[in-house]
Amino acid sequence: MAFSRDKAAKVYVQQRLRERGAEVYDWLQNGAHFYVCGAIAMGKDVHAALLDIVAAHNGGDAEAAAEYLTRLQTEGRYGRDVY
Numbered sequence: 001m002a003f004s005r006d007k008a009a010k011v012y013v014q015q016r017l018r019e020r021g022a023e024v025y026d027w028l029q030n031g032a033h034f035y036v037c038g039a040i041a042m043g044k045d046v047h048a049a050l051l052d053i054v055a056a057h058n059g060g061d062a063e064a065a066a067e068y069l070t071r072l073q074t075e076g077r078y079g080r081d082v083y
Helices: 013-019 021-029 040-057 062-074
Strands: 034-038 078-082
Touching: 013 021, 013 040, 021 040, 034 040, 040 062, 040 078, 062 078
Parallel strands: 034 078
Antiparallel strands: none
């Protein structure tokens, strides 16, 4: 869990994602769907974390990581509702 408002020590979604990056990448590789809903800043930070995670597991290729996330969006497997 991540709580950035209810606790003295703030924990953000992107922190939790990075902590479990290998598992997140494995889920995505095996067909998982990933949806983000919330504030624009949080959405950008989560997207950046996903880019880092994918790049870390595809040999460090940032451009390929961006293409991977774009493909997931096109397939309807990565959705963002940020406001």
